[in-house]
Amino acid sequence: MQQAIPSRTALRVALRRAAHQIYDRPIVFHDPVAVAILGDAYAEELRRTPVRDDKPFSHAMRAHLVARSRYAEEALARAVAAGVDQYVLLGAGLDTFAHRNPWPRLKVFEVDHPATQAWKQELLRTNCIAIPENLTYAPVDFESQSLAEQLKQAGFDDGKPTFFAWLGVVPYLTLPAFRATIGFVGAQPSGSGIAFDYGQPRSALPFLEQLSHDSLAARVKLAGEPFQLFFTPPEIAAELAGFRDLEDLGRDEINARYFADRDDQLKIRGSAGRFLSAWV
Numbered sequence: 532m533q534q535a536i537p538s539r540t541a542l543r544v545a546l547r548r549a550a551h552q553i554y555d556r557p558i559v560f561h562d563p564v565a566v567a568i569l570g571d572a573y574a575e576e577l578r579r580t581p582v583r584d585d586k587p588f589s590h591a592m593r594a595h596l597v598a599r600s601r602y603a604e605e606a607l608a609r610a611v612a613a614g615v616d617q618y619v620l621l622g623a624g625l626d627t628f629a630h631r632n633p634w635p636r637l638k639v640f641e642v643d644h645p646a647t648q649a650w651k652q653e654l655l656r657t658n659c660i661a662i663p664e665n666l667t668y669a670p671v672d673f674e675s676q677s678l679a680e681q682l683k684q685a686g687f688d689d690g691k692p693t694f695f696a697w698l699g700v701v702p703y704l705t706l707p708a709f710r711a712t713i714g715f716v717g718a719q720p721s722g723s724g725i726a727f728d729y730g731q732p733r734s735a736l737p738f739l740e741q742l743s744h745d746s747l748a749a750r751v752k753l754a755g756e757p758f759q760l761f762f763t764p765p766e767i768a769a770e771l772a773g774f775r776d777l778e779d780l781g782r783d784e785i786n787a788r789y790f791a792d793r794d795d796q797l798k799i800r801g802s803a804g805r806f807l808s809a810w811v
């Protein structure tokens with residue numbers, strides 16, 4: 532990411548979550564704050580966010596984005612039911628969970644690139660969205676700063692099991708930054724867990740999906756956030772060898788879980804993006 536500029540991809544993701552609330556029925560991921568956080572500043576961009584049925588790529592992208600948020604929050608709910616009371620959003624972007632948190636005892640830590648975090652805080656202020664007492668911000672650049680130190684400064688308790696979500700971030704990192712972060716999560720107490728999504732490398736995709744990959748890669752590069760990191764399922768399983776109960780979902784499993792029996796076009800199309808959860 533460019534140092535002084537808030538994440539443009541975080542905005543695009545948030546626009547699609549907001550569009551989902553307005554245009555899709557049934558809703559797969561309920562987020563009553565998704566539209567409000569964008570406010571007037573992005574109302575025109577939200578209006579222009581493509582949702583038409585003749586744009587299957589935009590449906591597939593939106594499906595991926597809303598399903599991964601739901602996937603992470605379902606895993607979080609299981610963690611909370613098992614006693615976890617800390618939730619760390621790694622690369623939080625404009626995620627609104629902290630403003631919808633149904634568990635008063637769950638402390639939320641939002642970790643993000645400092646420029647993105649400052650922009651989010653400004654949006655919350657402008658749009659009169661209060662910052663809950665149990666939310667703490669921890670600015671971190673995964674490439675150059677210690678997640679452990681920044682979280683500690685923010686009051687994170689590394690003696691307690693914690694659930695982590697890391698949505699839409701892994702492809703933008705270098706391998707050392709990925710390993711440092713996953714190593715930190717893996718060192719948390721038993722009962723901790725993580726949910727994230729990752730992309731398969733171009734070479735693992737069928738030809739037509741390679742073209743979609745190229746088009747998306749060109750767009751994120753133009754946004755200043757080039758893709759850098761991909762894994763095949765066996766490669767990611769090797770990275771997470773120290774974790775237990777690994778679940779790695781591909782297109783068909785995600786569609787069966789979240790998009791069955793719909794009569795619109797909302798579903799995942801390609802095989803590139805996968806959702807993963809794993810436990811310590």
Ligand SMILES: C[S@@+](CC[C@H](N)C(=O)[O-])C[C@H]1O[C@@H](n2cnc3c(N)ncnc32)[C@H](O)[C@@H]1O
Pocket residue numbers: 532537538540541544545621622623624625626642643644645647671672673674697698699700703704
């Ligand atoms: C595509 S957005 C996803 C945001 C959010 N997780 C969501 O699903 O809405 C990518 C996020 O990763 C963050 N990010 C990318 N590279 C980063 C880095 N080196 N350090 C910290 N955050 C980073 C960006 O600031 C941005 O918030």
